[in-house]
Amino acid sequence: MSLHLIPMLQAGAPPQSIIDMVVQGTLLTKIVLGILFLFSMVSWWLIFRKSRQFGEVRRQGDKFLQHMEKAQRLEDAYKAILALPESPYGRVFRAGVNFFSELRPGALRENAPPTAGLSLTQLEALRLVLEKEEAEERDALAQGIGMLAVIGTVSPLLGLLGTVIGVMDAFLGITISGSSNIMSVAPGIAEALITTVAGLVVAIPAVFGYNHFVTKLNLVSGELEGFSSEFIGTLAREGRI
Numbered sequence: 001m002s003l004h005l006i007p008m009l010q011a012g013a014p015p016q017s018i019i020d021m022v023v024q025g026t027l028l029t030k031i032v033l034g035i036l037f038l039f040s041m042v043s044w045w046l047i048f049r050k051s052r053q054f055g056e057v058r059r060q061g062d063k064f065l066q067h068m069e070k071a072q073r074l075e076d077a078y079k080a081i082l083a084l085p086e087s088p089y090g091r092v093f094r095a096g097v098n099f100f101s102e103l104r105p106g107a108l109r110e111n112a113p114p115t116a117g118l119s120l121t122q123l124e125a126l127r128l129v130l131e132k133e134e135a136e137e138r139d140a141l142a143q144g145i146g147m148l149a150v151i152g153t154v155s156p157l158l159g160l161l162g163t164v165i166g167v168m169d170a171f172l173g174i175t176i177s178g179s180s181n182i183m184s185v186a187p188g189i190a191e192a193l194i195t196t197v198a199g200l201v202v203a204i205p206a207v208f209g210y211n212h213f214v215t216k217l218n219l220v221s222g223e224l225e226g227f228s229s230e231f232i233g234t235l236a237r238e239g240r241i
Helices: 003-011 018-023 027-070 074-082 088-103 120-142 145-177 182-237
Strands: none
Touching (some): 027 120, 027 182, 074 088, 120 182
16 A cells, blocks of 8 residues: 555545545535435425326316217216216316205206206305315315425525535634645535535426426316306306306
8 A cells, every 4th residue: 555545544535426425424414415305205206196196187187078078968967977986077067066956956857847047146156166166176186286395495495504504614624724725625615515406406306396286286277167167158058047
C-alpha cells in the first residue's frame, strides 16, 4: 500500500457516489431522506390507485352511456341500468329515478296511466337531489388527490431544509477545522444537496399526478352534471314535468 493512501484511510475516504454520501451522511440527512422515501411510496401508491380507479370509472361510463342510448323511455333505461355494476353514473341516475318515483308512485311501471307532471318546487327538489349525489360522487373520487398536492408542496421544502442545515454544518466544520480548502468543503456541500434532489424527485411525480387526476375529476364531474341535465330533459320530453 502506498504511503499517500494512509492518511486518506485514517481520515475516512471521501464519498465517491450518491450512495456513499447517503451512507456517510449525518443523522439529519438520513432522517430527511427517510421521510422523503416514505412520501415517495405514498405518492406512487396513490398514483397507481387513482389511475386504476379513474380507468374503471371510464369503462363504467362507456357501458352506462351505451345502455342509455339504447333505451327508448325512462322505464327502459331504469331496467337496463339495474343490471349494470355500481358506478357514479348509475348512482346519480338511480337517485333521480328513485326520487321521482317517490313523488309519483307507480309512474314508472309498465302500462302505468299518465300522471301529473312535477311542479316547479318538485323539479327544484329533484335538481337538488341530483346535485347532492354528484357532489358525493366527486368527493369519493377526489379522496387521495389532495395528499398528492401536499406531498408535491412539502417535499421540496423538506429537501431544502435538509440542504440548508447540511450547508450550515459544512461551514461549521470548516470553522472548527480551520481549513478552507475546496476538498474539505465539497463533500459536505454535495451531501447537503442530496436532500434537495430527493425532494424534487418526490415532488415532480406527485405534482404531475395531482394535475392529471384533477383534470380527470373535472371531466367526470362535468359528465355527471351533463347527465343530470339530460335526465331532467328526458322527463320533460316524456311529459313528466
